[in-house]
Amino acid sequence: MKNRNKNITIYDVAHALSVSATTVSRALKDHHSIGKDTKKKVKKMALAMGYEPNAIASGLRKKKTHTIGVLVSQINRPFISSLISGIEEVANKNKYHVFITQSHDSYEKEVEDIKAFYNNRVDGLIVSLAMETKKYDHFLPFLKNNYPLVFADRVTYEIETDKIVVDNFEAAFKATSHLIQQGYKRIGHLAGAQQRHMYKKRLDGYTAALIKHGIQPEESLIYYSNLSQQEGWNGAKLLLGQTVKPDAVFAANDTSAVGFMQYAEQLTNYSIPHNLGVVGFNNDPISSIVRPKLTTINHPAMEMGKKAAELVLTKISGNSYTTIPQTITFNTDLIIRESSMKK
Amino acid sequence: MKNRNKNITIYDVAHALSVSATTVSRALKDHHSIGKDTKKKVKKMALAMGYEPNAIASGLRKKKTHTIGVLVSQINRPFISSLISGIEEVANKNKYHVFITQSHDSYEKEVEDIKAFYNNRVDGLIVSLAMETKKYDHFLPFLKNNYPLVFADRVTYEIETDKIVVDNFEAAFKATSHLIQQGYKRIGHLAGAQQRHMYKKRLDGYTAALIKHGIQPEESLIYYSNLSQQEGWNGAKLLLGQTVKPDAVFAANDTSAVGFMQYAEQLTNYSIPHNLGVVGFNNDPISSIVRPKLTTINHPAMEMGKKAAELVLTKISGNSYTTIPQTITFNTDLIIRESSMKK
DNA sequence: AATATTTACGCAATCGATTGTGTAAATAAA
DNA sequence: TTTATTTACACAATCGATTGCGTAAATATT
Numbered sequence A, B: 001m002k003n004r005n006k007n008i009t010i011y012d013v014a015h016a017l018s019v020s021a022t023t024v025s026r027a028l029k030d031h032h033s034i035g036k037d038t039k040k041k042v043k044k045m046a047l048a049m050g051y052e053p054n055a056i057a058s059g060l061r062k063k064k065t066h067t068i069g070v071l072v073s074q075i076n077r078p079f080i081s082s083l084i085s086g087i088e089e090v091a092n093k094n095k096y097h098v099f100i101t102q103s104h105d106s107y108e109k110e111v112e113d114i115k116a117f118y119n120n121r122v123d124g125l126i127v128s129l130a131m132e133t134k135k136y137d138h139f140l141p142f143l144k145n146n147y148p149l150v151f152a153d154r155v156t157y158e159i160e161t162d163k164i165v166v167d168n169f170e171a172a173f174k175a176t177s178h179l180i181q182q183g184y185k186r187i188g189h190l191a192g193a194q195q196r197h198m199y200k201k202r203l204d205g206y207t208a209a210l211i212k213h214g215i216q217p218e219e220s221l222i223y224y225s226n227l228s229q230q231e232g233w234n235g236a237k238l239l240l241g242q243t244v245k246p247d248a249v250f251a252a253n254d255t256s257a258v259g260f261m262q263y264a265e266q267l268t269n270y271s272i273p274h275n276l277g278v279v280g281f282n283n284d285p286i287s288s289i290v291r292p293k294l295t296t297i298n299h300p301a302m303e304m305g306k307k308a309a310e311l312v313l314t315k316i317s318g319n320s321y322t323t324i325p326q327t328i329t330f331n332t333d334l335i336i337r338e339s340s341m342k343k
Numbered sequence C: 001a002a003t004a005t006t007t008a009c010g011c012a013a014t015c016g017a018t019t020g021t022g023t024a025a026a027t028a029a030a
Numbered sequence D: 001t002t003t004a005t006t007t008a009c010a011c012a013a014t015c016g017a018t019t020g021c022g023t024a025a026a027t028a029t030t
Helices: A010-017 A021-028 A036-049 A055-062 A078-093 A107-119 A137-144 A168-181 A197-212 A229-239 A254-265 A301-317 B010-017 B021-028 B036-048 B055-062 B078-093 B107-119 B137-144 B168-181 B197-212 B229-239 B254-265 B301-317
Strands: A067-072 A097-102 A124-127 A149-152 A162-166 A187-191 A222-224 A248-251 A277-279 A296-298 A327-330 A333-335 B067-072 B097-102 B124-127 B149-152 B162-166 B187-191 B222-224 B248-251 B277-279 B296-298 B327-330 B333-335
Touching: A010 A021, A010 A036, A021 A036, A055 B055, A067 A078, A067 A107, A067 A301, A078 A097, A078 A301, A078 B097, A097 A107, A097 B078, A097 B097, A107 A124, A107 A137, A124 A301, A137 A149, A149 A301, A162 A168, A162 A301, A168 A187, A168 A197, A168 A248, A168 A277, A168 A296, A168 A333, A187 A197, A187 A229, A187 A254, A222 A229, A229 A248, A229 A254, A248 A254, A254 A277, A301 A327, B010 B021, B010 B036, B021 B036, B067 B078, B067 B107, B067 B301, B078 B097, B078 B301, B097 B107, B107 B124, B107 B137, B124 B301, B137 B149, B149 B301, B162 B168, B162 B301, B168 B187, B168 B197, B168 B248, B168 B277, B168 B296, B168 B333, B187 B197, B187 B229, B187 B254, B222 B229, B229 B248, B229 B254, B248 B254, B254 B277, B301 B327
Parallel strands: A067 A097, A067 A124, A124 A149, A149 A162, A162 A327, A187 A222, A187 A248, A248 A277, B067 B097, B067 B124, B124 B149, B149 B162, B162 B327, B187 B222, B187 B248, B248 B277
Antiparallel strands: A296 A333, B296 B333
16 A cells, blocks of 8 residues: 655645745744744644644754654663653753663664664764673764763763763762671672673772771672673572672662562571661662662662753753763762661 | 764765765665676775765655654553563564653653654654543644554554554453452452543453452442552552452552552551452562562563554555554463462 | 835755666677 | 667756845835
8 A cells, every 4th residue: 555645845835825935934933034924824824734844854954853862771670761751851841852762781782773863863862881882883973973972870981971970889888888887797799790880880889898897808709690680589599509608788780689689588597687688779669669678779860861961952052161071970879778777 | 162064975975986976875775776896885985984874864855764653651661661672673673763752641742752753754653642641633644644553552442543452351350350269359449540441441341350240349449540659559548448448459550559569568457368369460570579479460562562563564564455453452361479369 | 315224035055865767888689 | 780688877856944145125214
């Protein structure tokens, strides 16, 4: 079946009124050089004919699409969806539309999606990197042509551009110190991919807290993974199955913390928090649904999204006072709940 | 700061090789009328110069953007994100890109987003309606111009177009019957917005199951809301606070079921499932994280997404044998867990 | 009354890729 | 050898909206 596209254009409207397309175009956006009556006439006719502007044509001519692209690993993570909500709020207020795609933590998909965003000439880009990503050449078209590019949360320092992050080191330090203060002695860590700066920093903060309190970090208490729930379970199985067992764990996210807790739950000799402490990261909704409720780190995802969008929009408008890439660091809160309350 | 866009076009590549833009365009997509050597030369030069196709220009000319738009209420719901993953899988396999936006269940945002999708001339559209939506005129541009439009999950029967749904009536019937079989006598229902056909069907299935088993439905046991966790809590507070209390509840989603459970948990006179049964809907990850684990309805979100994308793509390609709108109904499974095991 | 300015609109080029048509030259078929 | 056919490329129009420039008429200024 043929798609008979009888899309109404400004030419159709122009013809119907015996004016030029120029006049229609200008009338529709209240250009000063168009008479009041003409504007009214044109708008009325456009509405009547069901005219809808073709953003493609406009974008081509103006080299501006009024869209910003957002690439994240997965949209179904609470942190990410809050981040996106923040981005949307600011973008929509400024008449920008937000298009979202997810890399599913695959480098190839990330490259594909970034290319698609560039080919479709989004006016700006906000990215939270895939776990896998180690090369960054796919961002070159954006950088070369001076398109605003902001990294959020999962950032890289190999590219000089704006970044929105939380103080992961300090957060991990706080979380680990809290466990120590509660009297836990051998604290393990569920760590993420170390090419992601944020996970490295969480590991660093964890290590620093141990050292600060005179505890020798042990590599055998650290489990590296993609931090899925399954991997949290696997991590628990491995760590709690060793001869040198941890009596607490700081997980780099809530998801893996929950997996960890679930494995421990079905072992009769463990009881959280009495002889096993758990702290997560993100303050996902599940963290207050699991029993015992999970102590975790809260970060202002929505605010981070707003700030990211703000940065992009400022750059787009050309009103930015500085062209030097900035890194904006947000603070975090330790939310103490039952899972770490040994005392 | 000016955005000096020195984007490379086919003209630049053509000029560098002293051939025509036509040749470059055709060479890049292996048109038969271009010589082997020329193709090689062009591709090499395009790569060297960092040429990237301008999808905007191509889209304008071809009236095809190779993108499909997806509008959902919220991306952070497990069902929705699985649906989207299914859509992406099929779309990407067919070289289509998927742009996602969320209505946040607001009618206004839905209208805005649909307009943006139309203005950007996505080749097809997949929609899960906002809770609020009662008018459907905003889909007219798509319908009039014969753009493929598929509704998924949250559908309306006021528009004649393809729909992907689950058998909500049967699922609710199964869930409610299960509670009855377990020996619960007064079964309540956490219901969603009744303008959404799916929630109406769930209510209907619930009612039918009661009647089938000789139980008189009572309006006082039904709590209508947006099915948020908070509303689940509120529903529990109201229903369990009445003189005629339910001894079980069938919630139209897992989120509200969890809220319901949490309210009941802090009442000393209730113990799930012994004197209070709970069944949810969706099989969200939280349903197996809450304790007791939640009995729920599983539906094939990913498959539904795949099918939706398939329908859209078939329509786009014009290979569809029929133009009659079809409704595809998927079956569901009752997943029995602890929260409803009275026996 | 003469000139300057404002108002209101149209012409035609432009954004970048695509495509129907035209045309040489090379090869194949007769 | 002559006529078809294929190969390989270019010209120019096109998609739809925008915009610099031009111009006639209306109004304001001196």
